[in-house]
Amino acid sequence: MHAQLIVGGHEQNPFSASKLVGKYIEYSTDSSMEDARKVFDSLPERDVFLWNMVIQGYANLGPFGVAVDMYCRMRSSGLSANNYTYPFVLKACGAKKDRKNGRVVHGLLVKSGLYSDLFVGNALVAFYSKCKEVEVSRKVFDDIFHKDIISWNSMISAYTANGYVDEALVLFFTMLRDHRTGFPDHTTLVSALPACVQASAIQAGFWIHSCIMKSGMAEDAALSSGVISMYANCGRVSIAREVFVQSRYKSVEVWSAMIRCYGMHGHADEAVQMFSQFLDFGLYPDGVMFLCLLSACNHAGMVEKGCVLFRRMDDYGVRKNQKHYACMVDLLGRAGYIEEAIEFIRDMPMQPERNVYGALLGACKMQNNIELAEEIAEKLQVVDPDDAQGYITLANLYEEKGRWEDAARMRKELREKKIRKLTGFSSIEVYCIHRSFGGEDESHSNDRICNSLERDDESCI
Known part of the structure; x- marks a missing residue:
């Protein structure tokens, strides 16, 4: 196509050039903009449409930074950006976590008065x-x-990706009650399912699963894995298995x-057996799968099998990361092989991080x-000074040994450095809404609950 344009003398035509740039971008197999950029740079005149295509x-x-640079060049050339330019620039800024330029x-x-534009608004939601x-x-x-629907999906995804699972649900x-939006699409459900997984929100998960089945929506890998994970976190192993069996992809x-799912509920043998079935299909495992297998062995105390699986990662060219090493250290440590765990850390090809020492x-x-705990706690404080785990673990060990002054010193140091530990909480799902309650938490909007708890406290005195 490019050769025909050159022979025909149409290479400098803006319309033909924009089509050519678009095709180079569409069929770029190595995620490279080199060919598209050559065509763009060869043009003596470029309109906004062509600039937008290259920025996109x-x-x-x-590289995302080049998108921002191209946008700046476009403005310097005297052209004004439009409501299609800004979403592309914001997408690049979001990928770079570039708050300043965004x-x-x-x-x-x-x-410019484009703030109220729908496409621009959706892009801003995703950027922030x-x-x-x-x-x-x-x-x-x-x-x-x-x-x-994109507005709602972007905001639900924003909540889920940043850990605000209650707000996401x-x-x-709320979106379902807004009749102007229409029915949730594939992206809506893929965005909401991780919130159900993290919150173990079984009622919301049931609704999404029913929605998928009744609507005839094509159930791809993202939906199937999300539904299985949701049922796994809610303890419904048999239903998760049924979803897996019925999944076409x-x-x-x-x-x-x-x-x-099998591993987190103590069915390590089934997890290992499923891995064998996976290999029989001629498929290749990745790092996530091996992490799931190592975790299953960890829960079941299968030290020998865990070590075998860890070594097999090299056979499939799977790169080992901090999570894999931390899981192996935990597996060895729980089984009482402390010396082996220390030696395992010494042999690591990378510097141990927080999870490994933890x-x-x-x-x-x-x-x-x-x-040994004192030695490891010091290393943990160097790797992650804001982590409270080392202080709390040492304080608890000192208390068990009756070393009250050392325990008090640890807790005092924790307060002086203003390091906050993660507080525990309980949760309950009411009318498909997941509600959490922490220690000494009086933030619930329903005063009757707080009053009832106060009466219960008084009756126990």
Whole structure:
């Protein structure tokens, strides 16, 4: 096609050039913009459509910083960006976590009067989500006057990706009650399912599963693995197995979800057997699958099998990361092989991080090895100074040994450094809404619950 344009003398035609650039971007097999950029740079004149196409290509394929640079070049050339330019630039800024340039673009949008544009609003929601500024995402979302399904999906995904699972589920059911939006699509359910998984929200998960089945929606790997994980976290192993069996597209993600389900509920033998079936199909495992297998062996105390699986990762060219090493350290430590765990860490080809030292510290606590715990806690404080695990574990061990002054010193140091530990909480699902209650938590909106708890406390005195 390019050769024909050159022979015909149409290479400099803006319309033909834009088509050619689009084709180079579409069929780029190595995620490279090199060919498209050569055509673009050879043109003496470029309109906004052509600039947008190249910026979009860099925003999708990378390098993302070049997308922002091209946008700046376009403005310097005297051309004004339109409502299609800004979403591409914001996507590139979000991929780079580039808050500074993204906020500059946001300001320009307000000045240009394009802030109220639907496409621009959706792009801003996604940008602030990737920069972990969920409150700003929600403000932008609320400012969108005519929300479409993409608006809702972007905000639900923003909540889920940043750990606001309760808010994600509340927004999901709010969307269902908004008749202007229409029926949830594939992206909606894929965005909401991880929230159900993290919150173990069985009622919401049941609804999504029923929605998939009744609507005849094509159930791909993302939906199947999400539904299996949801049932796994809710303790419904048999239903998860049924979903797996009925899934037509059993990708590595789907197999991994089912192996994880077996492992987390103590069915390690079934998990290992499923791995053998997976290999019989001629498929190749990835790092996530091996992590699920190692975790299954860890829960069941299958040290020898875990070591074999860890070694087999090399046979399939799977790269081992910190999570794999931490799981192996935890497996060895729980079984009482402390010396082997220490030697295992020494042989690591990378510097141990928080998870690895945390696993060994937990093993020291189980084996009541306070001397080694002190050594590991010091290393943990160097790797992650803001982690409270080392202080709390040592304080608990000191208390068990009757070393009250040392325990008090640890807790005092924790307070002085203003390091906060993760607080435990209980949760309950009421009318498909997941509600959490922490220690000394009086934040619930229903005063009757707080009053009832106060009466219960008084009756126990």
